[in-house]
Amino acid sequence: MPMLFDLLDISANGKYAKVVINDTSLVFPTLLTLTSTKENDINWLLGDSGKTLSINLPPSSLTQEVSNKKTTIQFVANILMHEPLQVSFVLNNLQKTTALIADRLKIVPPENALVMLQPNINPEILDAVTKTITKYKIRHVGITNFTPLLNTPRKALEFILRLRQLLPLDTLLYLFSPVPHTVVPILSYCGVDAFNSGYVWLATKSGLYLTAAGALPLTQLSEKICSCKICADLPISDLQKALLENNAAGLDEHNMLIYQAKVREVRYALKQKDLRSYVEQNLFDTFTATALRLLDSSWTDMLISRTATWLSTPIYHLTPLSYYRPAVQAFQRRVRERFDILPYKKIVVIFPCSARKPYSFSKSHRKFLEVINSLPKDKQAYIQQLILTSPLGVIPRELELVYPAAHYDIPVTGLWSEEEKAIAVQQLTSVLLKARKQKPIVIAHVSDEYLTLCQEAEQKLKTTFVYTAAGSKPTAFQALANLKKTLLAKIADSPPHQYNKDLEFVRALSDYQFGLGIGEKLFPEPVTLKQKPNQNIFLFKGKNRIGVIHHRTGQLMLTVPMGMALAKQKKYYLKLHGEELKGSTIFAVGVFEADPEIRPSDGVVILNEKDELLGVGVASLSGSDMVSMSSGRAAKVKTKVKSLTKAHSG
Ligand SMILES: [Zn+2]
Structure with missing residues (x-):
């Protein structure tokens, strides 16, 4: 049976690591070697060939690049900082450790150096320790004593994220403490790069049979769950019998396959640039669920700053936790801060969203747009269209192609949770407040739940909306006729106004990308847009092509x-x-x-x-x-x- 190990202590002389296996302490030379194995897995080997500990290493969860070249990582120091050590003791000791690090780095290149540390969220300690690591450009940081923190997700998260915030992003974080495979996705999302596979041996020793979702007591299983090579060849009773005889061969192999599969899936999600979705699919324990909630509410800025603005992959909003995804919060923020209702807009029309994206391609929105386009050309400039939706809140028509507005999918039940309603109302009121000066007429062409939302926004804003589809479907003939009649009446007395729809579109998009007012600077003169279905949109100034908008992401290049x-x-x-x-x-x-x-x-x-x-x-x-x-x-x-x-x- 492979070794059960727990790295508890690494001696500070820098030459040897003391590793406790069961009750026996062993001392290893501290040469850590990164080797890539046949299966394209990268294993981290500690020690010489006879007594090697293997640790699974996914590529850095944030830099996503790892060298396949053989690298030797060398342990240089243990920074003693575990709780409940006194701050003064830790800081005093750090001075001594720093001297040791400086000395060791005379022979070890900093890009190969590794320091060990332990969880502590004291800001003074974290600041001093990370400054030392940054100053010496040490690229590898190992964490021990972490497992107990799985009971206190807030603390676990704060520790990892503060490290991620204070250390350069290309510092690799190795989790030496064994953790269950089910928390690997969320910890990777927080920025841990390497996991100790020791949990496999812990689980095996306790007679646990790992599955993708957790761990089951082997003795209680009456049928095979998995069909890996081990499980396919051995009846479950044989596995159980072997376990009773204290022989876990088979079970350990199965468990390792499950753990490795989880790590590989994380790697795949990282390559797809969508670890977030994978984390949401892995809500198997309270640690993950609690950590995800805390991340979205308390670490928003950090998450957003490291989340891609432009992707083309769909987002599935399957649980309320998806409402607060960084991509969603970032979109809402940019709409609030970088979208403006132009001063000459006299009417704001609110439409309901459609399942098909972009909205303009849906049956319902084609009907809505038909009404708008049937109005006199020289009066259309007065109208601003907004689309009400969950969980993004409000999408100005000009931004309907932008990621994630054209990429989200949510189960459509017609029922909105209180949470969704609150988000939508808040976003709608803040967008409408932008037009406080010109006081536009707000026409809500909505029914059902959307109508309730508009009424709530109406109350908050202390204004009155005009409802053109109340009591029927917004796509009903009568409702559409009512919308047209209302619009015509409201613009009847307004003088003609020049309308360059394409220019408004590209300026709104530029503002969204680069900041309010940038659109006018980038495009001082009118432009026209040309697009064939499912192709990029081209920008023309006269006959000259002057730019392109990526049709899958909505990004202006x-x-x-x-x-x-x-x-x-x-x-x-x-x-x-x-x-x-x-x-x-x-x-x-x-x-x-x-x-x-x-x-x-x-x-x-x-x-x-x-x-x-x-x-x-x-x-x-x-x-x-x-x-x-x-x-x-x-x-x-x-x-x-x-x-x-x-x-x-x-
Ligand atoms: Zn199996």
Whole structure:
């Protein structure tokens, strides 16, 4: 039977690790070797060949890149900081440990160095410890004494996330303490990179048969659950009999397969850039559920800053926990902060959402748009359309292609929970408040639950909406006729107003991407849009193609002229040392300043020290991570500025 191990203590002389196996202490040389095995799994081996401990290593959950080259990681020091040690003791001791680290780093390259530490959420301690790790550019951090924290999710989360916040993103976090496979997804989502497979042996020793969702007592099973090679070959009674005879061979292999499958699934989700969905599918224990709630409510800014703005994959809102996904909260925030109801809009029409996305492609919205388009051309400019939905709240028509507005899916029952209602009403009132000055007429072309929501918003805003579909379906002939009649009456006395629908669209999109008012700077003159079904949207100025909007994500891609305008506004920029761009990758080590608003996948402008535009690209990291990290890719270059036409943006 493989060893049952728990790494309890690593001696501070740096040469040996003391590992406690059952009741026996063993001392290992502290050479840690990263090797990749045949199955494309990466195992972390500790010790010499005879007494090796193996630890599963998924690629970094945030950088998503791990070298397959054989790397030797060397333990350099144990930073003694576990509770309930006194702050003064820890800080005093840290000085001694720092001297040791400095000494060890004379022979160990910092990118191969590993320090151990223990959970402690005291801000003073965390600050001092992470500063030391950052100062010496140590890239590997091992955590021991973590398992008891599974009983206190708030503390566990705070510890891991504070480390993730204070340490550069390219620091790898290794969880030495064994944890159940069911918490691997949520801990990866928090930023843990490597897991100790020791839980397999703990579970096996306790006679537990692991499944994807948890652990079952083997003795109580009456039929096979799994059909892995072990389970297929051995009847369950044989496994049970072997266990009674204290022989867990078979059970341990099955359990290891289940644990490895979980780690592989996490890796797959990371490659798909959607670990969040996988975490929601893994709500098998209270730790995960509690941690996810806490993450969404107390760590929103950090989560959002490291969550991609632009994706093309669908989002499934299956549980109330999905309402607070960072992508959803980020969208709501940008709509509140970066969308404006233009001053000449006299009417706001509220429509219900549709299951089909983007909305304009749905049967119901085609009917709504038919009504709008049938109005006199020179009066349509007065109308702002808003779409009411859960859980995003309110989607301005101009932003219906933007991720995740065109990508979400939610079970449609016609019933809204109190939580969904509250979110939608809050978002609707804050968007309508933008037009407080011009006091537009609000027409709610909605029925059923949507109507209740509008009435709540009406009360909150202390205004009166006009209802054009009450008592029937918004798509009913009578309701549509009523909408048209009402709209015509409201705009009848208004003078003609020029309407460039495409310009409004592209400006609203630019504002959403780069900040309120940026649309006017990027597009001072009218543009037209052209799109064939299921293809990118092209922007034209006269006959010249001047840009493209990605149809799957809804993102406006930056061009050099747009980049120049953006650079002048000091928005979404990153700054590099050097005169020109070499290659198509910008590495974090070269970035010395970046707009903290940048999130992964956002379009960015690349500047040199003199604020000259070198090119435009797409961010791979958040602005602050680009600056703090010393390795890894910060951005992909899309277009370079030819040196002769380099523009000064100052
Ligand atoms: Zn099995």
